[in-house]
Amino acid sequence: MKREDAIAKSEVEALAARLTNEAEGAGYHLNPDRDFTLGLVEGLLTNERRYGYRACPCRLATGDKAKDLDIICPCDYRDADLVDWGACYCGLYVSDEVLAGTKKVEPVPERRPPAAERAGGGAARTLAGAPRSQDRSSAPAPSLPVWRCRVCGYLCARDAPPGVCPICKAQADRFERFL
């Protein structure tokens, strides 16, 4: 008997190809261990069917999209983990150094704050669940530094510069603090 919701290998490979393409275009990389990566991509598709969105395959989703928004892949923590550990929590995305083999992936500690903290309404950086209707007068103060690529002028706001500039592919050491 055929389970109706079985995920076809072709579907997994198609999504893996698209994610690879999107990642490479912006200076990111999927894990070169193909079997490992396909397993995670299958997990993403499983979660998409289960919840309606591609929740992180390595974390427990609630099924409430607003609560899981930060762990929809790529998660809010991926880029910081790539900078600090060379891989995201799952190991689906890896850094240049890991891809080149000059750095080994270590276990990545969970960076996501506990549920109680995430639910707390007092945080300066709340989830922008409905940005389209947000009150434009209540701008949150910028709590993150803004980095500038010295080559092309690209600006981004994050704890540390990206490994590679998504626009001109200059490396992290070409970024300067801008704001």
Added chain:
Amino acid sequence: MKREDAIAKSEVEALAARLTNEAEGAGYHLNPDRDFTLGLVEGLLTNERRYGYRACPCRLATGDKAKDLDIICPCDYRDADLVDWGACYCGLYVSDEVLAGTKKVEPVPERRPPAAERAGGGAARTLAGAPRSQDRSSAPAPSLPVWRCRVCGYLCARDAPPGVCPICKAQADRFERFL
């Protein structure tokens, strides 16, 4: 008799292919109705020959580039129309939802201000016709909110977040107000 300025089908298809490629790379999509799209792309090429630039095929250009700058395709109004209506004024560009078939394109009202308003010099956001020679000391106050992608830190200034982050392809609900 062969009209000298007839636009070859191959030229239309070549431009359509290039626009598709550029659109997809940045999270945009051309209308999947191929005949409809090719008709608009032919209109762009017609305008390019007539005016020297690809004025919107669905609006009346003046032939004065400085006055038409806001309706050179992609026009200044495309992204706001994609957010609000799922398509640009022409229907050349459509949103993720329209592409996926979960939203239908409705008639898109004209968002471009009337000529009198556009010509008015008092507007806070004037056309930057000659940005290279602009006086750097006369910076306009930022009149638009700045949005930040929570995944990769991408920053952009527009009325609402883009449907998809052009860098990491995270969806609009992953953006937060930054400034």
Added chain:
Amino acid sequence: MKREDAIAKSEVEALAARLTNEAEGAGYHLNPDRDFTLGLVEGLLTNERRYGYRACPCRLATGDKAKDLDIICPCDYRDADLVDWGACYCGLYVSDEVLAGTKKVEPVPERRPPAAERAGGGAARTLAGAPRSQDRSSAPAPSLPVWRCRVCGYLCARDAPPGVCPICKAQADRFERFL
């Protein structure tokens, strides 16, 4: 006798293909004079072997990465040179106009400040050699204007807007001063 460090033609062509791909994706172009370009790319590979990084093939590197950071290709001066001269100092990158043949490449004067100036610690815009450990409280004042693409809202900080928006490919005259 075969020199061990001879650079294979295939290696040069592979890097040229990758650089072309990265350039085109972001609205940049390599010089269409293929032999000229391959010569420069071979120079990049020579420098990579010699110094461990792809220092500009047309400038004298010191071998001290921190001191050469601004001339690792693409250099900190490329984009300003593309705006002003239609090509970078080497001629490896050229502007839209040069690619289209509507503008000729002129000799590009050296924009890099003399070593004494670069070494001076008092500069407002110092090299961000170790951005990851930078003190977040000591943000440099923004010394460059921020430009906004009127089409997609892309923001970048540089002397003048880019020739083409790296996100939506709108041209330089669609940018406005934002900050």
